[in-house]
Amino acid sequence: MLEPRFSAVAEAFSRVVGKGDDRGAALCVYHRGVPVVDIWAGTADVKTRRPWNENTIAPVTGATKGLLAVAVLLLVQDGTLSLDTPVAECWQEFAAEGKQDITVRWLLSHRAGVPALDKPISSRGLIAGDSPIEALAAQAPAWRPGTAHGYHPNTGAWILQEVVRRVSGHTIGEVLSRRVAAAMGKDVFVGLGEGGAGRLAPLIFPIMELMRARPKEPEFAEFSKAVFASRTLLARSLNTLSMSRTDQFNDPAFLAVGEPSMSGVASASALAWLYASLIGEVDGHRLIDPRLLDAAVHEESQGCDQVMLMNTRFGLGFMLPGGPLWPGDTRTQFGHGGTSGALAFADPAHDLAFAYVPNRMSGYIEGADANARRLAALVYGALP
Template identity: 35%
Template sequence: MSADFAVDGTFDPEFGGVADAFSQNFESRGEVGASLCVYKDGECLADLWGGTADPKTGTPWTKDTVSIVFSCTKAATALCAHLLVQRGQLNLNAPVSDYWPEYACNGKEDTTVLMMLNHSAGVASFHDAVEPGALLDWDKAVSLLANETPWWEPGTRNGYHALTFGWTVGELVRRVSGKSLGDFFREELAEPMGTDFWIGLPEEHESRVAPMIPFKPEPGAPLSPFTQKMLTDPESLQHKSFFNNGALQIDSRGGRAAHLGGAGGVSNARGMAQLFLALSPSHSSDFYSNARIGAMGYVSTATRDDATLMIPTRFGQGFMCSMDNRHLRHGHDSSFIIGRNAFGHVGMGGSCVFFDPDADLIFAYSMNKMGGGILLNPRGQSLIDATYEALGYSSNAAGYWMY
């Protein structure tokens, strides 16, 4: 497939509408470089890529281009934890102190492993100013978290742990397995699945990375409540969750090399989709039982007012579930509308990956031009919508896609 804006790849004829939606993002929604991959019943029905990886050099986005996928990394980190749960080495209902004794202080003594996964642990950000470069040091980061005071009593509400999820869950993986998060992910999941997905990118792959293009709001554009709070209240959780990070530059060689399990993963749509094949009953893998997969996507926490994001959110055990916030003023950039029992994750700027067990569907999308908002923007959601429509689904008016 080719076009003036250099889209390439393959797709099943029944997914022509999906390919058209991918092209339309370049034509009318300002897409710069992107990739899309869809599996159905274990078969790849769309593998598309196109556009420009680096506008400064004119480098095209090729089949093997990768980029930071931000919080889609949380899905990979959660899969690591669930692999240990599956093996009977990690108990979701056990106190964190069973595995990480130093964590049990300053009001965190009763925190459970599940609270780490479903964003109810209360350590959604650091209170005190983080020293420059500290979050690139794993031991320093987990030491800071172990000594933190929670923003709320653990387990009483949920609030998105934007960066800290990578260390709260990642340190449990390290304590139980004896391996760093990035090494465990590579050896136990990425390499066995043959996926191009990294938590801690080796330097030899740097030439394939498409730099991210930051979102620039239009002058005078209305701000979401989260953004208003983030910009105007330095003591707020919203401000600290975004800015109190020790001047961390995730999209840099240092950031990509670090094991940032909350936001630093590097991949593309194909890599993310192939990772999620570990969940498909059509794929010959024995990573997870049906019961474990069902538990991953079962809604574990839900709220009308996320303590961090200030919107309604729904989380499974380490994953986002369908979130329909179209009724909000900024709802078109605050939603992630997928299947009723589907689960996955959105990355800052608009990347996403999910598995829908009802349809045996895996969907993944990555891009370099970041969008605004809190969850998906119209580029990603339009591709999800086209995919469900290609499968014969009729409506998402209920807050999830249904026949």
């Protein structure tokens, strides 16, 4: 579906998909609580030539952290979790090495100081049942918790998963399933079931070549130096979960594990619905109380990122605009991007929710993909 005023968005989308960088993709936009753009095009699976359709879902990699944030906030809203309770209150072993004061708030805002593990874990290990829990408990922080911020690619989500499991008896994926996927009939998964594999749009690799060819702007200079230097905190953080190209984000066994930092799978329409339902009532549902949402999108971390080595901004689980990964002047947005090229966000000031889900790996590590940014700019240009 497409409201006529967004025709320029659809034209740009057509140029990007198939004829441009992305082989297949979907775009969905909600405005004032109703869908105004819901389009898809291209090839979902380049090997089988299966076309993208309205039921296609795709891995969203780092954009999974937006789903993680929603699951945690739902438990905070219920009173099951408290933002400022130390993790060690429910997980005593985690207090080791000076981590006794780390709170849920610091984990959501990337201030915990534990972005990497000295003993990495592999995706194959997770599939086989290995757990990072003991390594997380024993890990010494890279900086004094709470004093600085740095993007936690995996570890923050793993710690939050264990906290959620201990206080609720459920995983992040199970919370999402009970409260969103199953309850609302929406295709957002952290832990993809067997029935979803046939609808999956596999991501197109390789990622390393894309990262080597990443933008040359000065803001990325320190990142580019550190990303391939094995002993840097950035490289150690990115390699804390080691993945081969063959079993990476397309492996149904990995997607089924429910790894909470980057194994999320979703459709663009479901992601847009989810973000729209955070900022207002959609189909009779509003997921998060407005006061809690205001707290979640308030800036908690800003400035030089100790891991990414560039300016980043975070609220509680959500990335905020500011810095080279998400440039722009629309500071009222909140959401998350991923290496897959996916971007999902809401903007309460414009009563807008946006989700772009492609199947081509992006040149950005966890940021707002260039194609997604261009499409979002056109969406804003069509608003009254």
